[in-house]
Amino acid sequence: MTFRPSSAREVAEIVAAGAADKRALEIVAGGSKRGFGRPVRADATLDLSQLAGIVNYEAPELVLTARPSTPLAELEDVLREKGQMLAFAPPKWRELLGSHGTPTGVPTLGGALACNLSGPRRVRAGAARDFILGFSAVNGRGEIFKAGGKVVKNVTGFDLSKLMVGSFGTLAILTEVTLKVMPRPETECTLLLHGLSDAKAVDVMARALNTPHDVFGAAHLPEAAARRSRVGDGPVTALRLEGPAPSVAFRVGEIEKLFGAGDRLDAEASARFWDEVAEVRALLPEGVVWRLCPTPSFSPRLVETIQQILPGAEAFYDWGGGLVWLSLPEAGADAGAGFVRAALQDGHATLMVAPEFLRETVDVFQPVPRALAALEARVKQNFDPLGLFNPGRMRKGV
């Protein structure tokens, strides 16, 4: 059974009506992220695609309110017209998530928020969770509630908005969200440095990010990834600079003084390059894919450890080493979870791409200590006491 509500009130009615017989719902906006997370076992589908469209957009206020199924592409066009953007530039991951035959849908704002998706700018600009100001939603009791506000600065009450972001639709069903938007930089330029080892590259990225030159993107593609992206025959380290033209020109020069001359990508080529990085196109298109968030400086050793165990493993680095994309051609029965998580030490590892049976049996998201797991369960219980929303999506039972 599929429900297609067109208002918050209808969403609330569906939830409430089904609560008596504990009808579990798979919540879908554009459907493009269904392959992300554990497979959901539900009694019915709640298709939110009718809840789309921008409700209010005031560029000088830096505030935009929209319904969750607004396609990201549409939103980005509207913002671009006013010289603005979503600073966290969420990736769409269509090819990435489509590679195992999972449905390709329309990437929406609600999906980007529910999964807390942030692109390469995240290293400086912040994540999706940093730009949500407020929302309306329906909880598991079939009640419509709101939190946060519609202005850029607000500390009134608990910041439930952050909690919604990254909750994969397991706490409440978003029906409207308000975001802080930011001006689009006048221009950008990316400097490509060639031939650095992983360890050297992560060090260079850290030092570049620590210069006052506002580096807003720092990625490293080892040889295989660089070849696949056609940016070099050997390893390539990329540093992105944005801003007014005279400023960008000056800062690129300063960065070159520190780290040596490289290739400069102009605004268009630069944007294309970072789209490649965001969409994970540089990775081996087979096997399972992991998304690792280690302590940034530890990432080269992490990759080295994994490659010692599995020489076919391939990786590339974003967020100055704070994000490692890893593909494992033959990972074994646990998708490599055992040795990947053992090598990680601190941080978290997410199984991004794997056949459904693996995502069902392996912990897709990083397991957490007992006390935290119990707290998370109580939080879930307080939003969705009957466990109606996306059961199993994040963890068994959640």
Add this chain to the structure above:
Amino acid sequence: MLVMPEPDRVVLDRRAEIVAALQEIVPGEGVIDTERERRAYECDALTAYRQTPMVVVLPEDTRQVVAVLRYCKENGIKVVPRGAGTSLSGGALPLEDGVLLGMGKFKRILDIDAPNRCVVAQPGVTNLAISHAVQGQGLYYAPDPSSQIACTIGGNVAENSGGVHCLKYGLTTNNVIGVEFVTMDGEVIRLGGKFFDAGGYDLLGVLVGSEGLLGVVTEVTVRVLPTPPGARALLIGFPSVQGAGDCVAAVIGAGIIPGGMEIMDRLAIEAAEAFVHAGYPLDAEALLIVELDGCGAEVDHLIAAVEKIAAAHGATTVRASQSEEERLLFWAGRKAAFPAVGRISPDYLCMDGTIPRKEIGAVLLRMKQLEAKYGLRVANVFHAGDGNLHPLILYDANKPGELLRAEEFGRDILLLCVEVGGVLTGEHGVGVEKRDLMNAMFDAVDLEQQQRLKCAFDEQSLLNPGKVFPQLCRCAELGRMHVRGGKLPFPDLPRF
């Protein structure tokens, strides 16, 4: 009249025994028992409300915090966490039957990690001390509340504090990447760390700004940023506040996010100028200070762009700082605005609402009308970039009835903020001050959902009760599902 939770007689009667038990946990001078010494903690920076706590405990490590909270939980004793006590909303106001848990001894910076751009600090470290610790590496901690020499990073986390630079660099919540905290059950929980985006529910996101209601923070990991290579400020005078407001909108509309952007109204300008002689234009109705930071090429480019916009919006004075001294002088008046107002009035109340920026003109006009109604003056300084107002209501506590009038005036201003689409507090928190106004912004269902979150962390409402919510949590009742006769609130099955 502020009503706090009814003190628990049983707890008060057991006071001596409780003090003894706490002394077992925190030996030496860590338990403050005498009436005179306890009184030092009777209020935070919202001095209108005072209450001597039952006992003050100053733990030294996480282990002691765990033991104190476990003991209090087992014995049904309320706990109020406290940092430096600079809260402007009464968040750290003690309870008559409560333990005041002062985190002042958590003073160490534990780790400075430049390659990962973060600092790990104990919660009692002051905001400014973090920036000082990384200054040598060319780094700093961006959120800069005016109270930064005194307020603690733990207090900042609890209040989600901001500062002049937060339009560009974010509030506390955008710059804290990890915490260790202790729940009222005495469980130690770590969220986040040196890595990006902790997986699972973003509990760090709700802990920040939770005003000490969800847990006691015992360690904080913050992101530090490279210090901008340079900055220049513009001093721009306008014949009307509306003109200044429109100029702010135009600057942002042009794609410029200044490091700081502040407006002062006539009374604030006069008070500040008389106090610090910053060279503010005394003929202006509104003064806009815009700071642009970055490399020299960028700053000069943007200064020229903002000067143009200002001229087009009818600015009567436009001055760009020509030296670092001059830039600091431009700011000196703004930074001293509160004490400057303190010189022209015996007392003042500092309000903290946020409005959509386009409403600035209309809101200030309404405030003028309210000044007449209450017979009190208001000086306005605000974080213009994000529409965060700080109206300072001038009054004299020695004149009978003036405090009450000032409070009512303040309430009207905050309700006005909500009415035009804004919020009750932009950075100072709800605390006890705005607690009873929460209903103006949220309906019963909204507040219940927030309180359920509180229940997930602290089922018996022992941690900082009486703050933020107009009514105490009733967790058992809030947790119940009202399935009446097998049906929830909307009985009719949908037909779509």
